[in-house]
Structures are given as C-alpha cells and as structure tokens.
Amino acid sequence: MSIVLRQGLIIGPTSSVIGDVLILDGVIAEVGATVDAPSDAFEVDARDCWVGPGFVDLHTHLREPGREAAETIESGARAGALGGYCALVAMPNTEPCLDNVATVSYVLARGATTPLDICVAGAITQGRRGEALAPMAEMAALGARLFTVDGIGVQDPSALRRALLYADPLGVRLAQHCEDERLADGGTMNEGALSGRLGLTGRPALAEELMVMRDIELVRATGAAMHFLHLSTARSVDLVVAARAQGLRVTFEIAPHHFTLDEQCCEGFDPAFKVHPPLRTKDDVAALVGALRRGDVDAVATDHAPHAPELKDLPFDEAPAGMLGLEHAASLTYEALGGAQCDPAVFFHVLSRGPSAIAQLRREDAPPRHSAHGGAVVAGEDANLTVFSPSTRWSVDRSTLTSRSMNTPYDGRELLGRVRATIAKGRLVVDQGVLT
Amino acid sequence: MITSIRGQSLLSLNEISREAILEVLNTAESFVEVNRRTIKKVPALKGRVVASLFFEESTRTRLSFETAAKRLSADVLSLAVASSSVKKGESLRDTIATIDALGIDAVVLRHRSSGAALQVSRYVPHVRVINAGDGQHQHPTQGLLDAFTIRQVLSERRGTTGLESGGELFEGLRILIVGDIRHSRVARSDIAAYSTLGAEVRVCAPGTLLPDDIERWPVTVATNFDESLEWADVVGLLRLQAERGSGAFVPSLDEFTFTHGLTVERFARMRPETLIMHPGPMNRGVEVDSRVVDAPAAIVEQQVANGVPIRMAVLYLSVAGSGESL
Numbered sequence: 001m002s003i004v005l006r007q008g009l010i011i012g013p014t015s016s017v018i019g020d021v022l023i024l025d026g027v028i029a030e031v032g033a034t035v036d037a038p039s040d041a042f043e044v045d046a047r048d049c050w051v052g053p054g055f056v057d058l059h060t061h062l063r064e065p066g067r068e069a070a071e072t073i074e075s076g077a078r079a080g081a082l083g084g085y086c087a088l089v090a091m092p093n094t095e096p097c098l099d100n101v102a103t104v105s106y107v108l109a110r111g112a113t114t115p116l117d118i119c120v121a122g123a124i125t126q127g128r129r130g131e132a133l134a135p136m137a138e139m140a141a142l143g144a145r146l147f148t149v150d151g152i153g154v155q156d157p158s159a160l161r162r163a164l165l166y167a168d169p170l171g172v173r174l175a176q177h178c179e180d181e182r183l184a185d186g187g188t189m190n191e192g193a194l195s196g197r198l199g200l201t202g203r204p205a206l207a208e209e210l211m212v213m214r215d216i217e218l219v220r221a222t223g224a225a226m227h228f229l230h231l232s233t234a235r236s237v238d239l240v241v242a243a244r245a246q247g248l249r250v251t252f253e254i255a256p257h258h259f260t261l262d263e264q265c266c267e268g269f270d271p272a273f274k275v276h277p278p279l280r281t282k283d284d285v286a287a288l289v290g291a292l293r294r295g296d297v298d299a300v301a302t303d304h305a306p307h308a309p310e311l312k313d314l315p316f317d318e319a320p321a322g323m324l325g326l327e328h329a330a331s332l333t334y335e336a337l338g339g340a341q342c343d344p345a346v347f348f349h350v351l352s353r354g355p356s357a358i359a360q361l362r363r364e365d366a367p368p369r370h371s372a373h374g375g376a377v378v379a380g381e382d383a384n385l386t387v388f389s390p391s392t393r394w395s396v397d398r399s400t401l402t403s404r405s406m407n408t409p410y411d412g413r414e415l416l417g418r419v420r421a422t423i424a425k426g427r428l429v430v431d432q433g434v435l436t
Numbered sequence: 437m438i439t440s441i442r443g444q445s446l447l448s449l450n451e452i453s454r455e456a457i458l459e460v461l462n463t464a465e466s467f468v469e470v471n472r473r474t475i476k477k478v479p480a481l482k483g484r485v486v487a488s489l490f491f492e493e494s495t496r497t498r499l500s501f502e503t504a505a506k507r508l509s510a511d512v513l514s515l516a517v518a519s520s521s522v523k524k525g526e527s528l529r530d531t532i533a534t535i536d537a538l539g540i541d542a543v544v545l546r547h548r549s550s551g552a553a554l555q556v557s558r559y560v561p562h563v564r565v566i567n568a569g570d571g572q573h574q575h576p577t578q579g580l581l582d583a584f585t586i587r588q589v590l591s592e593r594r595g596t597t598g599l600e601s602g603g604e605l606f607e608g609l610r611i612l613i614v615g616d617i618r619h620s621r622v623a624r625s626d627i628a629a630y631s632t633l634g635a636e637v638r639v640c641a642p643g644t645l646l647p648d649d650i651e652r653w654p655v656t657v658a659t660n661f662d663e664s665l666e667w668a669d670v671v672g673l674l675r676l677q678a679e680r681g682s683g684a685f686v687p688s689l690d691e692f693t694f695t696h697g698l699t700v701e702r703f704a705r706m707r708p709e710t711l712i713m714h715p716g717p718m719n720r721g722v723e724v725d726s727r728v729v730d731a732p733a734a735i736v737e738q739q740v741a742n743g744v745p746i747r748m749a750v751l752y753l754s755v756a757g758s759g760e761s762l
Contacts, residue, residue, distance in 0.1 A: 196647025197450070199550035199572030199621060204648075269551025313529045315549030317571065 001025075003428050004037035005421070008046025008387060010377050011344045013353065021051060023383040026371070026426025030379055042428060044421050046387050052348035053374050054086030054384035054424060055330065056355040058146070058175075058253055059229060059301035061322065062088070062118070065106065066095025071306040071404045073107065076326070077114035079304075079403040081429040083326040084351070084419035086384035087117035087373050089359055092128065093151045099123035099134040104142050108369065115429040117370045117384075119359060121146040124163045124174060130154045133166055140170050143367035145360040148175035150229055151276075153211060155181055161218050168224035173251075173358065175227040176215055178236070179277055183207035188317050190263040190278040198266065200316065203278050205233045212236045216243045216250065225249035227358055230303050232258040232277040234287030241296050251358050253301035256332040257323055259288040261409060271312045271319030272409045275305070289336050295346050299355040302329045306405030324408040327401055330388060332410075334417035342390065342417075352386070371425050387421035392433075394418050402435070443757030445565040446750055447553045448574040449628035457629060458603050460749050461584050465599045467745035467752075470507065480752050481510035487535045488514045490546040490568070491528075496716060496740065497568050501544045501577075504747035510755070513540065528552065529559050536560050542755045544568050564754045566747075572619050578715055579625030581746040583633060585739050586611075586670055589711060606633035612664050613637065613655075614696055615674035615723050616645045616685075622715045623674055627655055640664050642695060644685040661696055665706050673698060673714045673723050681722070689722050698724045703731070711735055 005021040010031065022030040022037050037043070057080060063071040071079075073090070080088050090107055092098035098107060104120050111118020122139035126132045128149040136147055147167060153176045154160040160176075167174050184207040189195050191202020212228065216239060219226045231237050231252050240252045257275060262282045265273040273279060291297050305322025312319055333351060334342050356362050356374020363372035363381065371382040398411040422430040429436060438444060438452045440459055449457070470478055486505040490498050505512045513535065526534075528547070535543070542564040545553050550571030557565040569575040584598070586609070591601040611630050617623045617639050630637050631654035639646070640658045650657055658664040665671065681689040693699065698712065703725070712724075712734040720726040729736060 191648050193649050193652060196618070196649040197624070197653070199570070199574070199624060201572075202648055269554050310527060310529075313527055315528060315547065315552045315555060315571075317549045 001427060002038050002041040003044060003423060004035065004041045005044045005046045005051055005385070005387060008049045008051035009344070011050050011052035011348050012376055013345055016344060021377060021385065023423060023426060026383055028377065028379050028381045028383050031377060044387065044428065044431060046420070048389065048391060049420050050344050050388045050390065051377060052344065052386060052388070053352040053356070053377065054386045054422065055084045055351040056087045056359060056361060056373050057085050057302050057304065057326065058089050058299055058355045058359055059150070059255070059303045060088040060090055060326065061093065061305045062090045063306055064094065064110065065103065069308045069404070073110040073118060074114055075402065075404045076304070077111070077116045077118060078435060079326045079401065080116055081422045081424060081435060082402050082419065083328070084330045084386040084388060084422055085116060085326060086386065086422065086424040087119060087361055087370070089119045089121050089146060091150050092121055092123040092148065097123050097128050099126055099128065101135070101138050101142065104139050104144060108142060112369065115427060116424050117361070117373070119361070119370060120144045121148050121175060123147065124149050124154060125159065130156055130159055133163060136167055136172060137170055140172050143369060145172050145367060146175050146227065147172055148177065148229065150175065150177045152181055153177040153179060157214060157218065160215065161222060164218060164222040164224035164226065168222065173225045173227050175229050177229050178208050178211035178215060179203065180207045180211045183210065188274060189266045190280050192263060192281060194263055194267060198269070200266070203276070205235065205280065208233055208277050209235045209239065212239050216240070216248065219243070219248050219250055228252035230255045230258065230277060230301065232280050233284050237287060237291050237296070241291070251298040253299040253355070254288050254292070254297055255301055255303045256325060256329045257409060259285055259292060259336050260332050261285070265409065269316045271314060271316050272323065272407055274316060274319055274321050275323050276321040292336055292350065293338065295349070297350050299358055300329060300333050300350040301355065302326050306403050307407050309406055312407045322407070324401065324403050324405060327403065328396055328408070328410055328415060330419055331415035331417045334390060335415065339416055383423050383426040385423040386419060388417060389420040390417045392418040392420070441750065442753050444754060445557045446576050446754055447557060447565060447567045449576045449579045449625045449632070450574070452632065454603060454632050457580065457583065457632060460580050460746065460753065461587060462599055463749035463753060464584055464742070464745040467748040471745055477507050477509060479509045481505070481508040481755055484510045484541045484755055485539060486510045486512050486542045486544060486751065486755070487540045488512055488544045489535065490515070491517050492546050492548045492569070494546050494569070496743070497546065500743035501568060501747050504744050505751055507744070508748055508751055510751070513538065528556065532556050532559050536563060542566060542751065545570070547571065566750060566754060569621055571621065573621055573624065575621040575625045577743070577747055577750055578622050579629035580750065581739060581742045582626050582672065582713060582715070583629045584746055585713070585735055585742050586711065588742065589735055589738065603633050606630070606635045609635040610667055610669045611635045611637050611672065612658070612668035612670070613639045613672045613674065614661070614698070615641055616676050616680055617641050617650070617674070618645045618647050619677065619680065620674050626672055627653060631655070638664055638667070640696065642686050642692070645680070662702060662705070665702055668710055670711045670713065671698065673712065675715065675717065676719060676723050693722055697722060698728050700725050700727055703728045708733065713739060716740065
C-alpha cells in the first residue's frame with residue numbers, strides 16, 4: 001500500500017516545512033516539497049494540517065482480559081487511532097493482571113491483530129499487590145519496557161527500592177502512581193475547597209506529593225530510572241522538574257483531565273468526574289498548563305479508563321475512578337497549549353517524541369515485534385504519522401465515541417483541533433477524521 | 437438559589453433563600469395545630485403517593501416522615517431495605533426506576549452516600565425528591581426543624597408566636613455547634629439554615645473532627661469550649677459515632693467527654709436561658725451528661741415533636757406545589 005500526504009506542515013523538532021510525505025511498504029520513502037507518487041497511491045489532503053510523528057499513549061487501560069464490557073484491545077485501539085495514536089501502552093490492572101508471560105503474551109498477540117502497536121506495561125509485583133516481585137525479566141524479553149502497579153502505587157518503600165534495584169539492570173523503567181493510600185484514606189475527590197461541604201472524603205494533594213518526594217529519594221538512592229504517572233498538583237510537577245534538573249533519571253506525564261478540569265466539577269456528584277488522582281484546584285490546573293507551555297512536560301498521557309455504564313451510575317463514593325481519554329486528548333492538549341498560539345513542536349513532543357523515548361519505542365531501542373515511533377519525519381523511518389487539523393471544531397458526544405464505554409467528562413464540550421488522519425504501522429487507519 | 441420549595445425537590449439547605457426557609461417554618465406552624473387535633477389528618481395530599489426509601493438504618497426520621505405523609509392523607513410506599521432487591525445487588529438507579537414505575541409523586545430518600553439524593557433527582561426529574569439524609573452531606577429537614585424549634589421556644593418566652601416572630605429573632609442569635617462537624621450532615625444543614633437566617637454561628641470540635649474546608653464555611657471556629665458555652669444562646673450538640681472515638685479521630689470517648697462533652701460541671705457555668713439541642717440519637721455520658729439532657733434548658737423532645745409538622749410542611753409545599761390551598 002502506498003500513501004502520499006499532500007502539502008501538510010511537516011513538524012520537526014526545531015523547524016517545520018510544507019511538503020509531501022510518501023509512504024511505501026510501511027516506511028517513509030520520501031519527504032519533499034513535492035514528491036512523485038505511484039499512480040495507485042492513496043492521496044491524503046493534508047493542507048492546513050500538521051504532519052508529525054504518530055502519538056504514543058503511555059497510559060491506556062484496555063480492560064482486556066477481564067472487563068471486555070468496558071473495552072477490548074480492539075475497541076481501545078480503534079478509539080486510539082481516532083485520537084491520532086499509533087501506539088498504546090496497555091496498563092497491567094486487568095483481570096487476571098499482566099504479571100506473567102502468559103497474560104502479557106495474550107495482550108501482545110491480540111494487540112498485533114489491531115492497526116496499532118499495542119505495548120505492555122507489566123506489573124512490578126505479583127498480583128499487583130506491591131509485595132513480591134513479578135518476573136520482570138521474562139516480561140521484558142517479550143517487549144515490556146515499563147512496569148507499574150498503576151491504580152495504586154507501590155506503597156511499601158522497601159518493596160519499591162528492591163524493584164528499582166532489580167529493574168534497572170534489565171534496562172526497563174518503573175512507573176509509579178503516586179498516592180499514599182493511607183493518607184488518601186479511601187477519599188473520592190480532592191480534599192479542599194469543596195470536599196467538606198459536599199460531605200465527601202478528600203484525597204489530599206499531600207498524599208500524592210509525599211509519595212513523589214519519597215520516590216525521588218529512592219531514585220536518588222538507587223540510581224535507577226523512574227517515570228511518574230499522571231502528576232496532578234503544582235508541587236508534584238515542581239518536585240520532579242527539580243529532580244530532573246539535578247540529573248536524576250526521572251520523567252513524568254500529565255493527563256488532559258488534570259490540566260483542563262478542576263475539583264469544582266464534582267459539585268453535582270456526577271461520577272463521570274471521579275478519578276485518581278482526583279481533579280485538583282484551579283491553581284493546580286494553571287500550573288500544569290504553565291509547565292506544558294514551558295516545555296517542562298515529558299509526556300501527555302491519557303489514563304484512558306473505560307468503565308461500563310452501570311458502574312458510573314452508582315453513588316459518587318461507590319463508583320469506580322477513571323475517565324475516557326484517547327479520543328479527545330490531542331484536542332485538549334492543543335487547546336491547553338494555546339490553540340492558535342500552540343507551538344507544534346511542543347505538541348508533537350508531549351504526544352509523541354517524549355512518550356516514545358520513555359516507552360523505548362524509538363528506532364534505536366524499539367522492542368521486537370513493535371515498529372519505531374517518535375522519530376523525525378524523514379525517509380527510512382517507520383510510517384507512524386499523525387495528521388492534525390488545528391482549525392477543525394468538533395463536539396464530544398459520548399454516545400458516538402468509538403470506545404465501548406461512555407464515561408467521558410467532556411460530553412457536549414466543543415473542542416478545537418482534531419485528528420484528520422492516522423497512519424499506523426504503514427497503513428492509513430483514519431482518514432478525514434473517520435476510521436477507514 | 438431556591439426562593440421557594442413549592443413544587444421543588446428539597447436536596448440541600450445550601451442553595452436556599454431566607455424566604456424559602458421561612459415559608460417552610462410558617463407552613464409548619466399551621467400543621468402543629470393539626471397535630472393537636474383529635475383527628476390528626478388533613479386531605480392536602482389525598483391521592484398522592486410518597487415513596488419512603490431508606491437505604492440506611494433509621495427509626496426516628498423514617499417514622500417522622502411516614503407519619504407526616506399519612507397525616508397529609510398521602511399513600512405511603514415504604515421500601516424495607518433488608519427485604520429489597522438492593523441486597524441482591526440491584527443498582528440505586530434500577531430500584532428508583534422500579535418504584536417510579538408504580539406511579540409516585542415524591543421520594544423520601546435516606547442513603548449512606550453523599551450526593552445520592554441529587555443523583556436520584558436526575559434519574560427521575562418528574563418526581564419530587566426529599567433528602568432525608570445523604571452520607572455526610574445534608575439532612576435538610578433536620579436543619580429546618582431545628583430552626584423551627586429555636587424560633588418556637590424563644591417566641592414563647594417572649595410571649596409571642598413563631599409566626600409573629602418571623603425571622604427577626606435569628607438576627608445576631610449566638611449558636612454554638614459542638615462535636616463531630618466533619619462527619620455530620622446535621623451540622624451542615626443546621627449551619628446553612630442558621631447562617632441564612634442571620635444567626636452568628638460558632639463551631640467547636642477537636643481538630644480532627646473539623647472539615648477540611650472549614651475556613652470557607654459561614655462560621656467561626658472556637659478553640660475555647662468553656663468560653664463558647666458562656667457566649668452561646670443556643671448549644672447544638674452532635675452525636676459522636678463510637679468508631680470515631682476508638683483512636684481514629686479522638687483517643688477515646690472518655691477523652692472526648694473531657695475536652696468537648698457537655699458535663700454537669702460545664703452546664704452549671706452556662707447561662708440558665710441557653711438552649712441545649714441534640715438531633716438524636718444521643719450517647720448519654722459521651723457528648724452530653726444524662727442530667728443535662730433532662731434539664732428544662734434541653735429541648736430535645738420538642739425537636740423530635742416538631743419533626744412531624746416540618747416534614748408535613750416540606751411534603752405539602754414540595755408535592756402539592758402552588759395553586760392549592762390547605
């Protein structure tokens with residue numbers, strides 16, 4: 001299959017230029033002001049669009065195996081493709097969880113039948129219990145590059161230190177959900193301006209920040225690398241940015257809901273707004289947007305967390321935490337980066353180059369059975385590309401999302417900027433905003 | 437801001453005007469008289485159906501609401517949680533839909549989750565929902581009956597009636613609320629009602645039993661309990677759940693009594709006219725000494741008695757709505 005992207009603004013790390021991109025046999029064959037394409041090449045009109053490396057999501061809950069009513073690997077991949085993603089890192093909190101060769105192999109095999117690269121974050125510990133180590137070397141041999149017990153973090157500092165010491169020589173990276181569960185106290189929203197009045201138990205910012213501080217020190221002590229998942233407070237981001245500046249091997253992601261929504265959303269007790277870490281204050285939202293615009297953020301990750309409708313129909317304190325993300329993350333990131341003022345290099349950095357480096361998906365380090373992501377748009381790179389239209393307006397309608405679930409907190413919201421086309425593993429998966 | 441609960445659900449006292457509160461109190465005055473009659477029944481809600489759904493244990497509130505509904509001649513559908521499908525795993529939404537399918541005008545809802553009443557009101561927007569206590573959030577009829585009781589007792593002392601007093605006597609009235617504010621829906625509704633009516637509200641509690649956002653509430657936080665007792669015109673006590681006093685929030689129930697219990701000694705130093713209130717059920721010997729409860733200044737029984745006329749007023753205004761006379 002040959003594809004030619006015509007006259008898009010091709011976004012490089014430092015400069016951008018209008019031109020054509022020719023894709024032959026899954027690889028970028030030629031990039032130039034105008035290129036000659038075979039007569040049977042499929043033409044994508046990329047005028048007024050940005051063409052850049054395909055998005056990579058570090059944080060996707062695909063729910064399979066175990067909760068296929070909420071999402072499957074296939075439906076999650078399709079939702080991801082519409083959101084401009086070419087690779088998704090599947091979180092291990094499935095049922096059974098991804099803590100062994102059998103379940104990891106299952107997800108990789110199912111993933112290989114989808115249009116995207118489905119990568120796996122394995123569990124750090126057996127059963128995600130935060131105690132005994134899971135067979136990380138065996139899972140790494142299959143291609144797992146990130147390990148986490150996301151949902152909750154590893155609470156026991158001794159277990160985490162051991163995991164860091166074990167993981168580092170394997171060349172893999174641990175990813176922590178930072179919230180001290182004892183301090184979070186079973187809380188259901190941010191502790192602060194509203195939780196007391198609503199009579200909801202709060203999850204304090206301190207529960208996240210204390211664990212970030214602790215884990216930074218464990219990284220310092222062990223010399224290992226760590227990725228911080230979905231940081232949600234101004235202080236957490238400051239802490240990790242400072243640690244990174246000191247030369248520690250730390251990276252972090254932020255999630256669109258944390259830089260677009262604040263705790264006030266919980267006022268109506270709608271479980272669509274329940275998520276862990278919780279939606280924080282307006283000041284935190286502003287700080288996250290500031291970090292994004294300054295280029296301090298390593299990755300935007302969705303924490304796409306589908307839940308079947310009946311689970312989000314429960315009372316607020318009983319409903320599970322989590323919200324959808326894949327299909328609107330790029331638009332929300334574009335808006336947060338200033339819309340028309342958005343720097344496309346930063347946009348493609350946080351959605352593609354940054355996460356590709358963290359997940360080890362670039363050409364120099366891509367694991368077996370995965371194509372390379374996050375590289376420059378140049379001849380010879382694997383064809384994983386996203387075509388983004390900055391001027392397209394669209395409205396989120398939860399009933400028409402491709403995800404199997406409907407738990408988006410953005411239902412009815414008008415967004416600016418939309419994915420026009422996704423070329424994943426060399427195939428045109430999305431064109432003109434719809435699945436091909 | 438709700439300016440009248442006529443035809444409306446009653447979910448919270450947070451977004452409700454002074455006029456709306458006084459309308460309920462004034463309506464309740466006329467129902468006090470009904471409750472003194474030999475035949476304690478009026479046809480105001482004849483043919484209307486009120487569903488009483490208590491998903492959490494409660495005796496007094498449930499009896500009070502069901503008595504109120506029956507005295508208004510409403511038909512009462514009562515869901516006994518222990519025997520319902522809720523125990524079989526049916527969702528709140530499905531339970532409400534099932535009850536709604538039977539044809540109802542109002543739901544009186546008690547639930548252990550904060551916000552449950554608001555959620556139910558979204559499930560069945562055509563049905564009036566009366567919040568009978570949702571988690572740690574709100575218990576609006578308790579707040580209304582407490583305000584009603586204060587007005588009633590103070591009006592009688594002044595040789596007038598609650599109706600004639602209107603809202604005036606709340607202006608500058610000093611009300612102290614003591615105890616587990618953090619976990620109390622009663623405290624939240626009381627504070628909303630009292631402050632909206634113009635009272636000056638103080639709270640006093642161990643640091644662990646204050647809500648996280650107390651600085652945003654329309655109250656001042658007092659650290660000196662003994663001084664506050666002398667300051668107060670009304671003292672509202674709250675129930676301390678035994679599990680809060682098992683080392684989690686305060687070291688022991690005994691220590692709570694030592695720091696914040698209304699003991700005989702403290703009572704002796706209070707001004708004799710200061711009213712003592714408690715929403716019940718009381719832990720005698722923990723937040724209040726038995727002998728204090730039995731003193732004339734304690735108006736706990738009037739609170740219970742006023743529960744019926746207040747709930748009659750709320751049901752009447754909410755369900756009958758406008759355009760219908762008693």
